Amino acid sequence: MMARVLLTCGEPAGIGPELAPFALASGVDTVWLGDPRHLPPGTAWTEVQSPSDPVQPGHLPVLRHDFAGPATPGTPDPAHAADVIAVIARAVELAMTGQVAAITTAPISKQALKQGAGFAFPGHTEYLAHLAGDVPVAMMLASTTVTPSCRVVPATIHIPLQDVPAALTPQALEQAIRLTHAGLIRDFGIAAPRIAVAGLNPHAGEGGTMGRQDRDIIAPLIARLRAEGLNLAGPLPADTMFHAPARATWDAAVCAYHDQALIPVKTLDFSGGVNVTLGLPFIRTSPDHGTAFDIAGRGLADPSSTLAALKLARDMSKARA
Numbered sequence: 001m002m003a004r005v006l007l008t009c010g011e012p013a014g015i016g017p018e019l020a021p022f023a024l025a026s027g028v029d030t031v032w033l034g035d036p037r038h039l040p041p042g043t044a045w046t047e048v049q050s051p052s053d054p055v056q057p058g059h060l061p062v063l064r065h066d067f068a069g070p071a072t073p074g075t076p077d078p079a080h081a082a083d084v085i086a087v088i089a090r091a092v093e094l095a096m097t098g099q100v101a102a103i104t105t106a107p108i109s110k111q112a113l114k115q116g117a118g119f120a121f122p123g124h125t126e127y128l129a130h131l132a133g134d135v136p137v138a139m140m141l142a143s144t145t146v147t148p149s150c151r152v153v154p155a156t157i158h159i160p161l162q163d164v165p166a167a168l169t170p171q172a173l174e175q176a177i178r179l180t181h182a183g184l185i186r187d188f189g190i191a192a193p194r195i196a197v198a199g200l201n202p203h204a205g206e207g208g209t210m211g212r213q214d215r216d217i218i219a220p221l222i223a224r225l226r227a228e229g230l231n232l233a234g235p236l237p238a239d240t241m242f243h244a245p246a247r248a249t250w251d252a253a254v255c256a257y258h259d260q261a262l263i264p265v266k267t268l269d270f271s272g273g274v275n276v277t278l279g280l281p282f283i284r285t286s287p288d289h290g291t292a293f294d295i296a297g298r299g300l301a302d303p304s305s306t307l308a309a310l311k312l313a314r315d316m317s318k319a320r321a
Protein backbone atom coordinates (compact mmCIF):
# COMPACT_ATOMS: atom_id res chain seq x y z
CA MET A 1 0.00 0.00 0.00
CA MET A 2 1.28 3.45 -0.88
CA ALA A 3 2.12 5.81 1.96
CA ARG A 4 -0.05 8.88 2.38
CA VAL A 5 0.69 12.33 1.02
CA LEU A 6 1.27 14.74 3.88
CA LEU A 7 -0.42 18.15 3.69
CA THR A 8 1.05 20.80 5.99
CA CYS A 9 -1.16 23.38 7.68
CA GLY A 10 0.81 26.39 6.43
CA GLU A 11 -0.03 29.78 7.92
CA PRO A 12 -3.01 29.15 10.23
CA ALA A 13 -4.46 32.62 9.59
CA GLY A 14 -4.43 32.02 5.84
CA ILE A 15 -6.62 29.79 3.69
CA GLY A 16 -4.52 26.64 4.22
CA PRO A 17 -6.55 25.11 7.06
CA GLU A 18 -9.93 25.68 5.40
CA LEU A 19 -8.68 23.94 2.23
CA ALA A 20 -7.49 20.85 4.12
CA PRO A 21 -10.91 19.10 4.39
CA PHE A 22 -11.21 19.17 0.59
CA ALA A 23 -8.42 16.60 0.53
CA LEU A 24 -11.02 14.03 1.58
CA ALA A 25 -12.79 14.40 -1.76
CA SER A 26 -9.58 14.54 -3.78
CA GLY A 27 -9.07 10.80 -4.10
CA VAL A 28 -5.57 11.28 -2.67
CA ASP A 29 -4.91 9.49 0.61
CA THR A 30 -3.83 12.50 2.66
CA VAL A 31 -2.67 13.05 6.22
CA TRP A 32 -2.83 16.62 7.55
CA LEU A 33 -0.17 18.01 9.89
CA GLY A 34 -1.29 20.88 12.07
CA ASP A 35 -3.43 22.03 14.97
CA PRO A 36 -6.98 20.67 14.66
CA ARG A 37 -8.30 23.85 16.33
CA HIS A 38 -7.44 25.62 13.07
CA LEU A 39 -9.59 23.35 10.90
CA PRO A 40 -13.00 24.73 9.91
CA PRO A 41 -15.84 23.88 12.32
CA GLY A 42 -17.55 20.63 11.38
CA THR A 43 -14.47 19.01 9.85
CA ALA A 44 -14.50 15.26 10.47
CA TRP A 45 -10.99 14.36 11.60
CA THR A 46 -9.22 11.70 13.60
CA GLU A 47 -5.89 12.07 15.32
CA VAL A 48 -3.23 9.58 14.24
CA GLN A 49 0.10 8.86 15.90
CA SER A 50 1.76 7.64 12.73
CA PRO A 51 1.08 8.99 9.20
CA SER A 52 -0.22 5.63 8.01
CA ASP A 53 -2.57 4.83 10.90
CA PRO A 54 -6.02 3.88 9.62
CA VAL A 55 -9.02 6.14 10.18
CA GLN A 56 -12.70 5.67 9.43
CA PRO A 57 -13.80 6.62 5.90
CA GLY A 58 -14.67 10.29 5.53
CA HIS A 59 -12.33 11.39 8.32
CA LEU A 60 -9.22 13.45 7.77
CA PRO A 61 -6.23 11.79 9.46
CA VAL A 62 -4.51 14.45 11.55
CA LEU A 63 -0.96 14.37 12.85
CA ARG A 64 -1.28 16.80 15.68
CA HIS A 65 1.02 19.76 16.13
CA ASP A 66 -0.25 22.04 18.86
CA PHE A 67 0.15 25.77 18.31
CA ALA A 68 0.04 28.44 21.01
CA GLY A 69 -3.69 28.95 20.47
CA PRO A 70 -6.48 29.38 17.94
CA ALA A 71 -5.99 31.44 14.79
CA THR A 72 -7.75 34.58 13.58
CA PRO A 73 -8.34 34.31 9.83
CA GLY A 74 -6.63 37.16 8.01
CA THR A 75 -4.40 38.18 10.92
CA PRO A 76 -1.22 36.17 11.38
CA ASP A 77 -0.11 35.81 14.98
CA PRO A 78 3.66 36.18 15.57
CA ALA A 79 3.30 33.58 18.34
CA HIS A 80 2.49 30.98 15.65
CA ALA A 81 5.50 31.58 13.42
CA ALA A 82 7.85 29.09 15.08
CA ASP A 83 5.21 26.36 14.90
CA VAL A 84 4.58 26.99 11.19
CA ILE A 85 8.30 26.44 10.63
CA ALA A 86 8.38 23.38 12.92
CA VAL A 87 5.54 21.79 10.95
CA ILE A 88 7.53 22.11 7.73
CA ALA A 89 10.58 20.57 9.40
CA ARG A 90 8.54 17.66 10.73
CA ALA A 91 7.00 17.07 7.31
CA VAL A 92 10.45 16.90 5.78
CA GLU A 93 11.61 14.42 8.40
CA LEU A 94 8.64 12.19 7.64
CA ALA A 95 9.31 12.42 3.92
CA MET A 96 13.05 11.81 4.25
CA THR A 97 12.39 8.69 6.32
CA GLY A 98 9.80 7.35 3.86
CA GLN A 99 6.89 7.59 6.29
CA VAL A 100 4.93 9.68 3.81
CA ALA A 101 4.97 9.42 0.03
CA ALA A 102 5.35 13.13 -0.57
CA ILE A 103 4.60 16.47 0.99
CA THR A 104 2.23 19.16 -0.20
CA THR A 105 2.72 22.42 1.62
CA ALA A 106 -0.05 24.93 2.28
CA PRO A 107 1.03 28.56 1.89
CA ILE A 108 3.05 30.42 4.46
CA SER A 109 3.48 34.13 4.90
CA LYS A 110 7.16 34.82 4.51
CA GLN A 111 6.73 38.19 6.17
CA ALA A 112 4.91 36.71 9.19
CA LEU A 113 7.59 34.06 9.66
CA LYS A 114 10.39 36.57 9.38
CA GLN A 115 8.76 38.97 11.82
CA GLY A 116 7.55 36.30 14.24
CA ALA A 117 10.48 33.91 14.28
CA GLY A 118 13.32 35.48 12.30
CA PHE A 119 12.82 32.95 9.51
CA ALA A 120 15.99 33.25 7.47
CA PHE A 121 14.69 31.79 4.20
CA PRO A 122 12.78 33.53 1.40
CA GLY A 123 10.27 30.65 1.23
CA HIS A 124 9.64 26.94 1.44
CA THR A 125 11.87 26.23 -1.53
CA GLU A 126 15.04 27.45 0.09
CA TYR A 127 14.13 26.06 3.54
CA LEU A 128 13.40 22.62 2.12
CA ALA A 129 16.71 22.68 0.26
CA HIS A 130 18.44 23.50 3.53
CA LEU A 131 16.64 20.75 5.47
CA ALA A 132 17.57 18.27 2.77
CA GLY A 133 21.26 19.05 3.22
CA ASP A 134 21.66 22.28 1.27
CA VAL A 135 21.01 20.58 -2.05
CA PRO A 136 20.61 22.61 -5.26
CA VAL A 137 16.94 23.14 -6.06
CA ALA A 138 14.74 24.95 -8.52
CA MET A 139 11.15 26.13 -8.29
CA MET A 140 8.86 24.89 -11.05
CA LEU A 141 5.32 26.15 -11.50
CA ALA A 142 3.34 23.73 -13.66
CA SER A 143 -0.12 24.09 -15.13
CA THR A 144 -2.30 21.00 -14.90
CA THR A 145 -5.41 21.94 -16.87
CA VAL A 146 -4.02 23.83 -19.86
CA THR A 147 -2.98 22.50 -23.27
CA PRO A 148 -0.25 22.98 -24.36
CA SER A 149 1.02 22.85 -20.82
CA CYS A 150 2.86 25.74 -19.23
CA ARG A 151 5.77 24.80 -16.97
CA VAL A 152 8.16 27.48 -15.88
CA VAL A 153 11.28 27.66 -13.74
CA PRO A 154 12.63 31.04 -12.62
CA ALA A 155 16.44 30.98 -12.43
CA THR A 156 16.30 33.67 -9.75
CA ILE A 157 13.45 33.53 -7.23
CA HIS A 158 12.56 35.85 -4.36
CA ILE A 159 14.92 38.76 -4.85
CA PRO A 160 14.31 42.40 -5.69
CA LEU A 161 14.00 43.07 -9.40
CA GLN A 162 16.97 45.43 -9.29
CA ASP A 163 19.17 42.54 -8.10
CA VAL A 164 18.18 40.16 -10.91
CA PRO A 165 20.82 41.07 -13.53
CA ALA A 166 23.66 40.42 -11.08
CA ALA A 167 22.10 37.22 -9.79
CA LEU A 168 21.49 35.82 -13.26
CA THR A 169 24.92 34.23 -13.51
CA PRO A 170 25.83 31.42 -15.89
CA GLN A 171 26.02 29.15 -12.81
CA ALA A 172 22.49 30.02 -11.62
CA LEU A 173 21.06 29.61 -15.09
CA GLU A 174 22.90 26.36 -15.72
CA GLN A 175 21.66 24.93 -12.43
CA ALA A 176 18.07 25.85 -13.27
CA ILE A 177 18.38 24.32 -16.75
CA ARG A 178 19.94 21.08 -15.51
CA LEU A 179 17.40 20.64 -12.70
CA THR A 180 14.58 21.34 -15.15
CA HIS A 181 15.97 18.80 -17.61
CA ALA A 182 16.30 16.13 -14.91
CA GLY A 183 12.90 16.92 -13.41
CA LEU A 184 11.09 16.68 -16.74
CA ILE A 185 12.61 13.24 -17.31
CA ARG A 186 12.10 11.90 -13.79
CA ASP A 187 8.77 13.37 -12.76
CA PHE A 188 6.97 14.33 -15.95
CA GLY A 189 7.83 11.31 -18.08
CA ILE A 190 9.42 13.35 -20.88
CA ALA A 191 12.30 11.31 -22.28
CA ALA A 192 13.89 14.05 -24.37
CA PRO A 193 12.96 17.41 -22.81
CA ARG A 194 12.74 20.56 -24.91
CA ILE A 195 13.58 23.59 -22.81
CA ALA A 196 13.08 27.21 -23.79
CA VAL A 197 15.27 29.81 -22.14
CA ALA A 198 13.87 33.30 -21.82
CA GLY A 199 15.96 36.38 -22.37
CA LEU A 200 16.27 38.98 -19.66
CA ASN A 201 15.74 42.12 -21.69
CA PRO A 202 13.07 43.29 -24.15
CA HIS A 203 13.35 41.37 -27.43
CA ALA A 204 16.03 39.23 -25.75
CA GLY A 205 18.34 42.22 -25.97
CA GLU A 206 17.97 42.64 -29.74
CA GLY A 207 21.59 41.98 -30.52
CA GLY A 208 22.86 43.92 -27.54
CA THR A 209 20.98 47.11 -28.33
CA MET A 210 18.53 46.63 -25.43
CA GLY A 211 20.75 44.97 -22.87
CA ARG A 212 23.78 42.72 -23.05
CA GLN A 213 23.05 39.80 -20.71
CA ASP A 214 21.12 37.89 -23.39
CA ARG A 215 24.00 37.99 -25.85
CA ASP A 216 26.90 37.85 -23.40
CA ILE A 217 25.67 35.43 -20.72
CA ILE A 218 22.58 33.49 -21.77
CA ALA A 219 23.44 32.74 -25.41
CA PRO A 220 26.97 31.33 -24.75
CA LEU A 221 25.61 29.10 -21.97
CA ILE A 222 22.91 27.77 -24.26
CA ALA A 223 25.50 27.06 -26.94
CA ARG A 224 27.68 25.16 -24.45
CA LEU A 225 24.82 23.05 -23.13
CA ARG A 226 23.52 22.38 -26.64
CA ALA A 227 26.95 20.99 -27.51
CA GLU A 228 26.38 18.51 -24.68
CA GLY A 229 23.14 17.42 -26.31
CA LEU A 230 20.53 19.37 -24.36
CA ASN A 231 17.62 20.51 -26.50
CA LEU A 232 17.50 24.22 -25.73
CA ALA A 233 15.91 27.16 -27.52
CA GLY A 234 16.77 30.75 -26.74
CA PRO A 235 17.37 33.24 -25.49
CA LEU A 236 13.78 33.91 -26.50
CA PRO A 237 11.94 37.23 -26.22
CA ALA A 238 9.77 36.59 -23.16
CA ASP A 239 6.76 38.47 -24.48
CA THR A 240 6.18 36.10 -27.36
CA MET A 241 7.12 32.70 -25.94
CA PHE A 242 4.03 31.85 -23.88
CA HIS A 243 1.13 31.90 -26.36
CA ALA A 244 -0.25 28.46 -27.23
CA PRO A 245 1.60 27.70 -30.50
CA ALA A 246 4.87 28.80 -28.88
CA ARG A 247 4.26 26.66 -25.79
CA ALA A 248 3.73 23.66 -28.03
CA THR A 249 7.42 23.85 -28.99
CA TRP A 250 8.78 23.39 -25.45
CA ASP A 251 8.18 21.29 -22.34
CA ALA A 252 9.37 23.88 -19.84
CA ALA A 253 10.65 27.42 -19.90
CA VAL A 254 13.57 28.56 -17.77
CA CYS A 255 13.05 32.23 -17.04
CA ALA A 256 15.21 35.03 -15.73
CA TYR A 257 13.13 36.11 -12.78
CA HIS A 258 10.06 35.38 -10.65
CA ASP A 259 7.32 37.37 -12.35
CA GLN A 260 8.50 36.61 -15.88
CA ALA A 261 7.95 32.95 -15.05
CA LEU A 262 4.93 32.98 -12.78
CA ILE A 263 2.67 35.47 -14.53
CA PRO A 264 2.03 33.18 -17.54
CA VAL A 265 1.18 30.15 -15.36
CA LYS A 266 -1.02 32.04 -12.93
CA THR A 267 -2.79 33.83 -15.78
CA LEU A 268 -3.41 30.68 -17.80
CA ASP A 269 -4.15 28.28 -14.93
CA PHE A 270 -4.46 29.96 -11.53
CA SER A 271 -6.78 27.23 -10.25
CA GLY A 272 -4.69 24.36 -11.63
CA GLY A 273 -1.17 25.67 -11.13
CA VAL A 274 1.16 23.60 -8.97
CA ASN A 275 4.51 24.53 -7.47
CA VAL A 276 7.04 21.66 -7.56
CA THR A 277 10.48 21.84 -5.98
CA LEU A 278 12.99 20.19 -8.30
CA GLY A 279 16.17 18.66 -6.92
CA LEU A 280 15.01 17.52 -3.48
CA PRO A 281 15.49 13.91 -2.34
CA PHE A 282 11.72 13.76 -1.69
CA ILE A 283 8.63 15.02 -3.48
CA ARG A 284 7.25 18.42 -2.60
CA THR A 285 4.35 20.20 -4.28
CA SER A 286 2.17 23.12 -3.26
CA PRO A 287 -0.67 25.18 -4.64
CA ASP A 288 0.41 28.15 -6.76
CA HIS A 289 -1.34 30.72 -4.56
CA GLY A 290 -0.47 32.30 -1.24
CA THR A 291 -2.20 32.78 2.09
CA ALA A 292 -5.00 34.95 0.65
CA PHE A 293 -5.52 36.78 3.95
CA ASP A 294 -8.19 38.95 2.29
CA ILE A 295 -10.60 36.02 1.98
CA ALA A 296 -9.39 33.68 4.75
CA GLY A 297 -12.09 32.14 6.92
CA ARG A 298 -14.92 33.25 4.65
CA GLY A 299 -15.44 30.03 2.73
CA LEU A 300 -14.43 31.70 -0.55
CA ALA A 301 -11.13 29.95 -1.17
CA ASP A 302 -10.97 27.79 -4.29
CA PRO A 303 -9.44 24.40 -3.38
CA SER A 304 -8.55 23.46 -6.99
CA SER A 305 -4.86 24.31 -6.87
CA THR A 306 -4.37 22.46 -3.57
CA LEU A 307 -6.15 19.42 -4.98
CA ALA A 308 -4.03 19.59 -8.13
CA ALA A 309 -0.92 19.75 -5.93
CA LEU A 310 -2.00 16.70 -3.92
CA LYS A 311 -2.75 14.75 -7.09
CA LEU A 312 0.53 15.66 -8.73
CA ALA A 313 2.41 14.66 -5.56
CA ARG A 314 0.63 11.31 -5.52
CA ASP A 315 1.24 10.74 -9.23
CA MET A 316 4.92 11.66 -8.97
CA SER A 317 5.27 9.29 -6.06
CA LYS A 318 3.63 6.45 -7.98
CA ALA A 319 5.83 7.11 -11.00
CA ARG A 320 9.00 7.08 -8.89
CA ALA A 321 7.94 3.86 -7.17
Ligand SMILES: NC(=O)C1=CN([C@@H]2O[C@H](COP(=O)(O)OP(=O)(O)OC[C@H]3O[C@@H](n4cnc5c(N)ncnc54)[C@H](O)[C@@H]3O)[C@@H](O)[C@H]2O)C=CC1
Pocket residue numbers: 015106107108109110111112124275286287288289290291292293294295300301302303305
Ligand atom coordinates in the same frame (compact mmCIF):
# COMPACT_ATOMS: atom_id res chain seq x y z
N1 LIG B 1 3.94 28.56 -1.31
C1 LIG B 1 3.74 29.55 -0.48
O1 LIG B 1 3.92 29.41 0.72
C2 LIG B 1 3.32 30.88 -1.00
C3 LIG B 1 3.13 31.91 -0.11
N2 LIG B 1 2.78 33.13 -0.55
C4 LIG B 1 2.56 34.16 0.49
O2 LIG B 1 1.20 34.52 0.54
C5 LIG B 1 1.09 35.85 1.01
C6 LIG B 1 0.11 36.61 0.15
O3 LIG B 1 0.63 36.72 -1.17
P1 LIG B 1 -0.17 37.36 -2.39
O4 LIG B 1 0.84 37.85 -3.34
O5 LIG B 1 -1.23 38.30 -1.88
O6 LIG B 1 -0.86 36.14 -3.14
P2 LIG B 1 -2.15 35.28 -2.79
O7 LIG B 1 -2.12 34.14 -3.75
O8 LIG B 1 -2.23 34.95 -1.36
O9 LIG B 1 -3.40 36.22 -3.12
C7 LIG B 1 -3.53 36.93 -4.36
C8 LIG B 1 -5.02 37.11 -4.69
O10 LIG B 1 -5.54 35.85 -5.12
C9 LIG B 1 -6.63 35.46 -4.30
N3 LIG B 1 -6.53 34.02 -4.06
C10 LIG B 1 -5.41 33.36 -3.72
N4 LIG B 1 -5.68 32.06 -3.56
C11 LIG B 1 -6.98 31.89 -3.80
C12 LIG B 1 -7.86 30.76 -3.77
N5 LIG B 1 -7.42 29.52 -3.49
N6 LIG B 1 -9.16 30.97 -4.03
C13 LIG B 1 -9.62 32.20 -4.33
N7 LIG B 1 -8.84 33.31 -4.38
C14 LIG B 1 -7.54 33.15 -4.11
C15 LIG B 1 -6.49 36.25 -3.00
O11 LIG B 1 -7.73 36.40 -2.35
C16 LIG B 1 -5.87 37.54 -3.49
O12 LIG B 1 -6.88 38.42 -3.93
C17 LIG B 1 2.50 36.42 1.04
O13 LIG B 1 2.94 36.44 2.37
C18 LIG B 1 3.32 35.44 0.24
O14 LIG B 1 4.63 35.33 0.72
C19 LIG B 1 2.56 33.42 -1.87
C20 LIG B 1 2.73 32.42 -2.80
C21 LIG B 1 3.10 31.09 -2.45
Ligand SMILES: NCC(=O)COP(=O)(O)O
Pocket residue numbers: 122123124125126262275286
Ligand atom coordinates in the same frame (compact mmCIF):
# COMPACT_ATOMS: atom_id res chain seq x y z
N1 LIG C 1 5.59 33.01 -5.59
C1 LIG C 1 5.82 31.64 -5.36
C2 LIG C 1 6.15 31.41 -3.97
O1 LIG C 1 6.19 32.32 -3.17
C3 LIG C 1 6.43 30.02 -3.58
O2 LIG C 1 7.40 30.03 -2.62
P1 LIG C 1 7.76 28.74 -1.78
O3 LIG C 1 7.26 29.03 -0.41
O4 LIG C 1 7.11 27.57 -2.40
O5 LIG C 1 9.23 28.70 -1.86
